[in-house]
Amino acid sequence: MATVQFKKIVKKFGDNLVLNGVDVDIKDHEFVVIVGPSGCGKTTLLRMLAGLEEVTDGEIFIDNLLVNELHPSKREIAMVFQDYALYPHMTVEENMNFALRLRKMPKAEIRARVTEAANILQLNKFLKRMPKQLSGGQRQRVAIGRAIVRKPKVFLFDEPLSNLDAKLREEMRVEIAKLYPRLNATILYVTHDQVEAMTLAGRIVIMNHGIVQQVGSPIEVYRKPCNLFVAGFIGSPTMNFLTGKLSVADGVSVFSNESVTLPIPAFVLPQKEALEGREVVLGVRPDDVLVEHPGGEKLSCKMDGVLEVCELLGHRENLYLKVGGQRLLATVEAFFNRSPGSAVSLCFNYQNMHVFDKATGQRISE
Amino acid sequence: METLKSIVEVTWFIILVAVGVAALVGYLYSHFKFYARSWFFPAVLAVFPALALAVFGGLLGGYTFQLWLYFLLAEAAIAAFFRFLVKGRHTVPYLMLAPAFVGLALLLVYPFVFEVYLSFHDLKLTTIMMWKNTGTLPFVGITQYIKVFTTSPLSEVTFWALLLRTLVWTFTNVFFHVVGGFILALMLNNHIKFKGIYRTLLVIPWAMPQVVAVLAMRGEFHAQYGFVNIFLVKLVHHLPFLASLGVGPVQWVSDYPLITCTLINIWLGIPFMMVVILGGLQSISSSYYDAADIDGASYFQKLRYITLPLVRPVMMPAVTLGTVWTFNNINVIYLVTGQSGGTEQADILVSALYKAAFTYNRYSYSAAFAIIVFAMLFFFSVFYLKSFDAAKDER
Numbered sequence: 107m108a109t110v111q112f113k114k115i116v117k118k119f120g121d122n123l124v125l126n127g128v129d130v131d132i133k134d135h136e137f138v139v140i141v142g143p144s145g146c147g148k149t150t151l152l153r154m155l156a157g158l159e160e161v162t163d164g165e166i167f168i169d170n171l172l173v174n175e176l177h178p179s180k181r182e183i184a185m186v187f188q189d190y191a192l193y194p195h196m197t198v199e200e201n202m203n204f205a206l207r208l209r210k211m212p213k214a215e216i217r218a219r220v221t222e223a224a225n226i227l228q229l230n231k232f233l234k235r236m237p238k239q240l241s242g243g244q245r246q247r248v249a250i251g252r253a254i255v256r257k258p259k260v261f262l263f264d265e266p267l268s269n270l271d272a273k274l275r276e277e278m279r280v281e282i283a284k285l286y287p288r289l290n291a292t293i294l295y296v297t298h299d300q301v302e303a304m305t306l307a308g309r310i311v312i313m314n315h316g317i318v319q320q321v322g323s324p325i326e327v328y329r330k331p332c333n334l335f336v337a338g339f340i341g342s343p344t345m346n347f348l349t350g351k352l353s354v355a356d357g358v359s360v361f362s363n364e365s366v367t368l369p370i371p372a373f374v375l376p377q378k379e380a381l382e383g384r385e386v387v388l389g390v391r392p393d394d395v396l397v398e399h400p401g402g403e404k405l406s407c408k409m410d411g412v413l414e415v416c417e418l419l420g421h422r423e424n425l426y427l428k429v430g431g432q433r434l435l436a437t438v439e440a441f442f443n444r445s446p447g448s449a450v451s452l453c454f455n456y457q458n459m460h461v462f463d464k465a466t467g468q469r470i471s472e
Numbered sequence: 473m474e475t476l477k478s479i480v481e482v483t484w485f486i487i488l489v490a491v492g493v494a495a496l497v498g499y500l501y502s503h504f505k506f507y508a509r510s511w512f513f514p515a516v517l518a519v520f521p522a523l524a525l526a527v528f529g530g531l532l533g534g535y536t537f538q539l540w541l542y543f544l545l546a547e548a549a550i551a552a553f554f555r556f557l558v559k560g561r562h563t564v565p566y567l568m569l570a571p572a573f574v575g576l577a578l579l580l581v582y583p584f585v586f587e588v589y590l591s592f593h594d595l596k597l598t599t600i601m602m603w604k605n606t607g608t609l610p611f612v613g614i615t616q617y618i619k620v621f622t623t624s625p626l627s628e629v630t631f632w633a634l635l636l637r638t639l640v641w642t643f644t645n646v647f648f649h650v651v652g653g654f655i656l657a658l659m660l661n662n663h664i665k666f667k668g669i670y671r672t673l674l675v676i677p678w679a680m681p682q683v684v685a686v687l688a689m690r691g692e693f694h695a696q697y698g699f700v701n702i703f704l705v706k707l708v709h710h711l712p713f714l715a716s717l718g719v720g721p722v723q724w725v726s727d728y729p730l731i732t733c734t735l736i737n738i739w740l741g742i743p744f745m746m747v748v749i750l751g752g753l754q755s756i757s758s759s760y761y762d763a764a765d766i767d768g769a770s771y772f773q774k775l776r777y778i779t780l781p782l783v784r785p786v787m788m789p790a791v792t793l794g795t796v797w798t799f800n801n802i803n804v805i806y807l808v809t810g811q812s813g814g815t816e817q818a819d820i821l822v823s824a825l826y827k828a829a830f831t832y833n834r835y836s837y838s839a840a841f842a843i844i845v846f847a848m849l850f851f852f853s854v855f856y857l858k859s860f861d862a863a864k865d866e867r
Contacts, residue, residue, distance in 0.1 A: 158762050179768030191759035195781040204777070205767035256767075 108169045108182070108259035108292050109134050110155065115164035117150055117316075124150050125316040128164070132294065132309075137286055139295045139307035143339070147316040148296045149188075152262050155294065156185050168260060179205075184253030185262040189269065190245045192237040192252075199233040202252045223254040226288060227281075243274045247281075254289065263295040267302060279305060300340050304328070312336050329458070334467040337389045337460055343424065346395065346434050348388040349464060352381050361388055361461075365430025368406055374459050374471050381470065389460035395436035397425060397452045406454040413448050427452060590839035591616050597833040609836075616840035625828040625841060626816050638799060638820040641734065645798045646791060648738045653745025658779075660746070661753045671750075678743035686807040689736045693724040693808075700724065729809045729818035737804045741797075745790060752786035753779065788860045795856075796849050802826055821845055 110132040117125035125147045132138050140148045153159040155166055157178035166173050173181050192201050199220060206216045224230045227247040237245055246266060253261055266282075267275045283306055286293060297303055303310050304324045312319045312327060312335075320332045331337035337345050350363030352370070359378040361368045368388070372378065396405065409429050417424035418440060425436045427450065436452065444450065461471035593609035594616070603609050624630045629637075660671055677685055692699040701721035708715045724732045756779065764774050805823040809815050819827065822845060829838035 153762075156762075156766060158765060177768075178765045183766065185763070185766050187759050187763060189757065189759055191757070191763040193760060193763075193778065193781075204764075204769075208768050208773060252763075 109167070110260060110292060110294065111165075111167040111170075112151070112155075113165040113167070115151065115154065115166065116162045117147065117154065117159065118162045123316060125154075125162075128313075128316070128318055130311055130318060130321065132292060135290070135292055137293045137295065137306060137308040138311060139297060139303040139309075140311045140313060141297055141300055141303040141339070142313035142319075144298055146313045148298075148313050149264055151313075152185075152264055152294060152296045155181075155260075156183055156262055157181055182259040183262055184256050184258040184260075185264065186246075186249045186253050186266045188265040190237075190249040192245055192248055194237055196237075197233065198229060198235050198237065198240070198248050198251075201237065201248060202233075202255050204252070205256050219255045219257070220251075223251040226254065226285070227251050242270050243278060246270065246278055250282075250285070259291055261289060261291050261293045263293065263297075265297055266295075267297070268299070282306060300342065304340070310340075312339060314339075330469070331389075331460060332469050334387060334389075334462045337462065337469075341391055343392050343435055343437065345389045345391050345460075348390070348432060350386065350388065352378075352384050352386055354378055354382045361386065363432070365432040366409065368454070370459075370461065371404075371456055374456055375461055376472060384470075385464040386470070387462045387464050387467075389462060390434075390454050391458060392424070392435045392437040394455035394458045395427075395434055395452055396455060397427070397436050397438050397442070397450055399453055401453065404456045406456060408451045408453050411450050411452050413444055413446055413450050415446055416442065416444070425450075587839045587842060590836050591843055593836055595835040595839075596837070600833075600835075612836070616836050617844070619837055620841050620844055623837075625824040625832075625834075625837075626819060628816050629819065629824070634819065634821050634824050637730070638822075641730070641820050642795055642798045644734055645737050645741060645801075646794050649741040649745045649794055649798075650749075650787070650791060652738065652742040653747075653749050654783075656742065656746045657749040657753055658775075660750055674746060675743045677740050678747075682740065682803045683807060685740060686736060686804050689739065690725065690732075690808050693732050693736075695721065695723045695725070698724070725808060726815065729815050733805050733808050733818050736808065737798065737801060740804065741794060745794065748786055748790040749783060752783040755786075756782045789857075792853055792856050792860075796853060799849060800845075 110130075112128050112130045115125050115128040116123070128147075128151060130138075140151065142148045150159060154161050155168075155173075157173070157176060161174050168181055168183070193204065196204065202220050202223060203216045206219065220233070221230075224233060227250060229244070229247055229251055232240060232244060232248070237248065240248065246269075249266070263282075267278050270278060279302060282295075286306075295302075295306060307324055309321060310324055310327050311321050314335050320327055320336045322330075327336055327340050331340060334347070338347070348361070348363060348366060350361050350366070352375075353360050353362065358372075359370045359375055359381065361370050370378075375381065399405065401408065411427040411429040411434070413425060414428055414433075415426040417426075421440055422437050423440045423442050425438060425442060427434045427436055429452070434452070459471065460469060462468065463470050590609075592611060592613060594612045595603060595609055599609060621631055625634070656674060660667060660674075664670070691697075693701075695701060701724070704719065704721045708720055722728065760778050760782070761774060764778055769777065799820075800822050801820075802822045805818050805820060806826065809818045810823065810827075816824075821841075825838055825841045825845065828834050828841060
């Protein structure tokens with residue numbers, strides 16, 4: 107029903123540059139998650155689309171219609187706020203039909219829409235209650251219901267789950283995922299939680315310092331992070347980074363720093379000659395640090411390390427290792443029956459190894 | 473020098489008694505552990521004021537045995553309250569508060585009890601010497617209360633006319649206080665430059681001593697030299713057609729005393745409402761307005777559906793307070809019209825009450841009058857706050 111385009115969006119608060127040339131194209135019916143650390147400008151971007159913030163420079167289109175100067179209510183959008191923003195003096199029903207009442211819609215139509223939304227969100231029992239009589243999760247559902255009844259072209263979610271506790275957050279995450287096909291609309295979802303981004307998104311927009319770092323499907327940004335920031339932000343636990351220098355020996359590029367010396371195969375780094383002598387950062391996810399592994403194809407040579415700390419998570423175990431002066435985190439299947447201080451051997455999985463230029467932070471591996 | 477000497481003497485005496493009482497209580501407290509007994513606390517509460525009264529009575533003189541008895545009765549009521557309602561819990565905190573209770577008793581309870589006493593007796597210019605000489609007054613039952621409704625406190629206006637005038641006065645004032653305060657608060661709640669300066673300027677009428685403010689304003693309403701009339705003259709001079717509409721300088725204080733008082737009091741009362749409402753406005757989360765913007769509410773719809781309902785909780789107590797203050801506001805009316813030869817056209821209940829007591833010297837009548845005014849305000853406040861509580865529970 108609606109596409110959304112951001113073209114060279116710039117936002118300044120006084121002299122403070124919050125967004126610096128954001129370009130994003132969102133297709134019809136797409137679920138796009140904008141993710142980034144706090145203060146990266148993602149909520150500002152969403153509020154500009156909603157019409158709650160002025161655009162300093164650039165253009166926003168909804169359905170190919172320039173909306174920069176359009177009043178929020180005319181943009182056919184609905185927004186779910188982080189603190190829900192439910193009107194505290196109105197019942198759940200009044201909260202949900204407020205926008206419709208303002209539009210002077212026929213009463214039968216209003217009732218039908220509210221009932222429909224209440225059915226979808228299982229809110230029928232609570233329609234006559236006041237917001238303060240509801241739990242956090244129920245309030246969140248009312249906030250979503252308030253958006254649904256307006257049948258907007260674009261749904262905007264501004265960190266909707268960040269005020270809920272961990273368990274409820276997981277439940278609501280699934281609810282939102284289930285809701286998406288029924289809503290028949292484009293969804294923009296802002297969050298700082300990369301797990302929400304990975305699980306919900308059709309496409310992820312990763313932002314930092316007011317700049318879009320990477321746009322892609324969850325698997326793309328996980329497998330092929332385009333720079334150091336994305337690599338460090340997406341994935342939990344965080345990727346291991348090893349800083350060192352590249353050299354070429356016997357036609358093979360070799361990564362080396364004080365503690366680790368590692369040949370890098372050509373399928374990871376094809377243009378080896380050009381990169382000789384370059385300072386690089388090697389990125390390896392904890393899952394790809396294999397501990398006490400028998401070895402095999404596409405794995406690096408064995409290194410000797412010391413186990414510092416074990417964290418048992420249940421099905422997995424986090425191992426904090428030290429190879430020379432280099433600290434590494436590995437996640438392995440439980441139970442890794444070794445006590446801290448014991449010597450272990452480990453190797454890296456070349457298939458999921460990332461190489462970044464240290465100076466620019468950009469990805470240089472395949 | 474004589475005065476200073478007596479002040480020093482009195483202070484010394486009070487300190488001496490206080491130290492003595494403290495030592496006594498401390499000894500009982502630490503040695504006998506009497507505080508654990510149920511009678512200890514009420515006893516202390518009774519001993520404190522009794523001693524205090526004895527001291528003040530002996531010192532200042534003029535206190536009769538009968539008055540002292542009334543006082544002790546009041547104290548017994550307080551003690552009973554603590555004995556049966558508060559019981560032995562939190563004994564020490566109440567003990568610490570005891571001096572403050574004594575102060576309250578002297579400043580509030582005693583005058584009130586004395587007022588009730590007066591209202592059932594007959595103290596006026598003809599009986600005051602009898603009271604001074606014998607310490608007794610003729611008991612008249614509820615005659616004074618009947619007189620309140622049947623005779624006039626002033627020379628011209630009846631009680632009922634005064635009541636009507638007071639209600640109109642209160643309603644007009646509070647209405648304009650709230651409307652004016654609300655408009656100013658809405659304006660100050662925007663992002664405007666020099667907000668702090670505006671706010672300070674607007675609060676001045678409230679921050680100034682009321683007497684000064686009222687007298688200054690009375691000067692502005694002076695028929696010849698006041699700002700209002702000078703302004704009207706200049707206005708008519710430049711816009712002559714206004715004269716044909718009847719606009720022109722008027723004798724404010726003598727011809728329209730009540731309107732003058734109302735204008736002055738509106739000016740005086742707006743800042744309080746403005747400050748309270750501004751506080752309320754600033755506590756409303758901006759996300760409600762964001763949500764309403766997206767829902768498509770216009771400025772006035774936001775005002776009607778969001779601002780007003782959300783400001784109500786802070787406005788209600790302020791309106792109750794404002795109503796009581798305005799109802800009881802003797803300052804403005806007395807200062808504008810109360811000097812000798814002043815008019816009675818602007819008198820409301822309390823200013824009439826003041827005149828009845830201190831111009832016409834009808835003390836017992838005024839006491840009954842005051843109790844009736846008190847009762848009206850008491851029931852109004854209780855009803856208002858109850859209904860407000862009920863409204864709050866709904867949410």
